[in-house]
Amino acid sequence: MMQTRARRSLVPVILIGIVALYAILLVGVPVAAMLQAAFGKGITVFLSALITPDAIHAFAITLLLASGACAFNLIAGLVLAWVLVRQQFAGKRVLSALVDAPFVIAPIIIGAVLIIVFGRGGWLTIPGVHIAFALPGMLLAMIIVSMPFVTREVMPVLAELGPEQEEGAYTLGAGRFYTFRRIVLPELRWALLYGLAQTFSRALGEFGAIIVIGGAIQGVTETTTIYLFRALDDRNAIGAYSASILLALLSAVLLSIMEVFNRRRPRAFVTEETSL
Amino acid sequence: MSILLENISKYYGTQPILSQLSLEVEAGELFVLLGASGSGKSTLLRVIAGLTTLDSGRVILHDRDVTELPPQQRAIGFVFQNYSLFRHMTVADNIAFALDVQQVARPERDRRVTELLSLIDLSDCADRLPAQLSGGQQQRVALARALAHQPAVLLLDEPFGALDTKIRIQLRQNLRTVQQRLGVTTILVTHDQDEAFELADRIGIIEQGRLLEIGTSGDLYHAPRYRYTARFLGTTNMLPGHWHDGKLIVGTAQLTAKTDQAADSVTGSTEIMVRPEAIHLSVEVPPVEVPSGAADIHWFGSGIVQEITFAGALQRVRIEADQPDMPPITALLSDTALLHNTVKTGQRVWIGFDRFHVIP
Numbered sequence: 001m002m003q004t005r006a007r008r009s010l011v012p013v014i015l016i017g018i019v020a021l022y023a024i025l026l027v028g029v030p031v032a033a034m035l036q037a038a039f040g041k042g043i044t045v046f047l048s049a050l051i052t053p054d055a056i057h058a059f060a061i062t063l064l065l066a067s068g069a070c071a072f073n074l075i076a077g078l079v080l081a082w083v084l085v086r087q088q089f090a091g092k093r094v095l096s097a098l099v100d101a102p103f104v105i106a107p108i109i110i111g112a113v114l115i116i117v118f119g120r121g122g123w124l125t126i127p128g129v130h131i132a133f134a135l136p137g138m139l140l141a142m143i144i145v146s147m148p149f150v151t152r153e154v155m156p157v158l159a160e161l162g163p164e165q166e167e168g169a170y171t172l173g174a175g176r177f178y179t180f181r182r183i184v185l186p187e188l189r190w191a192l193l194y195g196l197a198q199t200f201s202r203a204l205g206e207f208g209a210i211i212v213i214g215g216a217i218q219g220v221t222e223t224t225t226i227y228l229f230r231a232l233d234d235r236n237a238i239g240a241y242s243a244s245i246l247l248a249l250l251s252a253v254l255l256s257i258m259e260v261f262n263r264r265r266p267r268a269f270v271t272e273e274t275s276l
Numbered sequence: 277m278s279i280l281l282e283n284i285s286k287y288y289g290t291q292p293i294l295s296q297l298s299l300e301v302e303a304g305e306l307f308v309l310l311g312a313s314g315s316g317k318s319t320l321l322r323v324i325a326g327l328t329t330l331d332s333g334r335v336i337l338h339d340r341d342v343t344e345l346p347p348q349q350r351a352i353g354f355v356f357q358n359y360s361l362f363r364h365m366t367v368a369d370n371i372a373f374a375l376d377v378q379q380v381a382r383p384e385r386d387r388r389v390t391e392l393l394s395l396i397d398l399s400d401c402a403d404r405l406p407a408q409l410s411g412g413q414q415q416r417v418a419l420a421r422a423l424a425h426q427p428a429v430l431l432l433d434e435p436f437g438a439l440d441t442k443i444r445i446q447l448r449q450n451l452r453t454v455q456q457r458l459g460v461t462t463i464l465v466t467h468d469q470d471e472a473f474e475l476a477d478r479i480g481i482i483e484q485g486r487l488l489e490i491g492t493s494g495d496l497y498h499a500p501r502y503r504y505t506a507r508f509l510g511t512t513n514m515l516p517g518h519w520h521d522g523k524l525i526v527g528t529a530q531l532t533a534k535t536d537q538a539a540d541s542v543t544g545s546t547e548i549m550v551r552p553e554a555i556h557l558s559v560e561v562p563p564v565e566v567p568s569g570a571a572d573i574h575w576f577g578s579g580i581v582q583e584i585t586f587a588g589a590l591q592r593v594r595i596e597a598d599q600p601d602m603p604p605i606t607a608l609l610s611d612t613a614l615l616h617n618t619v620k621t622g623q624r625v626w627i628g629f630d631r632f633h634v635i636p
Contacts, residue, residue: 164358165362167354167360170346171325172422
């Protein structure tokens, strides 16, 4: 019996040890290597690599496109969530499945499809309007890959809220928009912000789709991830790892912000794995 | 006429939920719609409120045809079954919501909120969130919120359903006081007959989307027109009888039914309704000496006491009648009556009643 008790108490310790080792190997070691590579020649070199015109342009494009994807998906995600929760119509399940498509389709395929549609001789070309190999196409790619997040975060909150709160507002004389603004939106705000933070994070790290549709034109359609890829290809280790550190820092900030939003969501929707 | 419903029908697919339902409610009246779950009473309330569309018929509120109007334009107040308070707003903000919609000036808004908080006795809870209130307090806030914009009609959908008995009794009294003080025409929907009896000026019995009958509590309880009403309102004994030579024969009793009780007095079968409190039991063979001034007791049969159940102030006695065509009889007796008769389980007793009603 004493031996069994001792064996039982060892199991959680062993499991924690395995997880810790996993974390160290998959996260700790790469981060350490990245830090060493970025700062190996001193902080001045690191900072110089970050302020090259290409690096600054890439970062600016990344922020611009990620912000654009957030702005679009804020509205589109809300509308989609509303339609999927509140409305009954033929094809609802198909639409719901399509929302999750970006989770399962490889981003590079999304980029390839956009080329077919908007590239030279494509299905939807507008004379004088450049979509492929230009920022609009990249924005479209970022919108598609980050589409599910706002919708999927808002939907369960909207479903839990139910229609009665809105009906209550209607019986008190409130119109639809007033009701949405004063009753529904406050209930959705934390889920919405959490979804937006996920959208921004996803857009920030996008690579496969935008390198195809954007063409990775240096100084024009090069985001931070594409710049990083080119820096590695050019054996510009300092440039590559400096960009990596920047993206990692941004991700860490986003993660902290997401945690704040996550904790403020209704208790039933808090994801424990992100709560401290 | 404050509320007039004309031939309201509502279907879900081919399933009728409301069927040619017509109703008139007087100004200032508290009308209770009483029915079992699934009878359509909540749907009817939602149709009046404009929250559910109807398939045919008209809704007229204070001489205004509101059938095609949305809820916002019907001047109604609605209290939902689970209150539907706005979770992110304080009690004061919940109550003030309708006033904010109407852009009422701040001083008037605050005055009205204070007045309503006082009316529902929650003046010290103005800054609390709904989650910080008890069920009874939430119900009162929901009521105040529904009254803030001085609606012409107040609709309540089983407002006490989620509360325990003592709180329910207290809140019923509060509601009645508030409704009478404000004089607002009210329809309350419930499946609880005690609630209906206590609150209603008139009760409407609704069954499978049809308004079966309307009357005061006493009328419906003592002289219902339909068997469904008799069975739905409290426990009842439905005794088989038949007419013979102008007399009503029930078991061994011969009754002279009053003209207004009998729909017709031709020969044939019928049923009479006898409430448990009208049942008398005797361990001695009747006729027993009836004290002067007491009502006639019609002894109609005998049986064996199967069960005596404690029911608070009274005891419920179930008797298996000897006559094969008689259903089991339920009697409600006081402890004194039981003691006087020394009625026990397994005992043979003679059964009579002093009041009855012939179902037309």
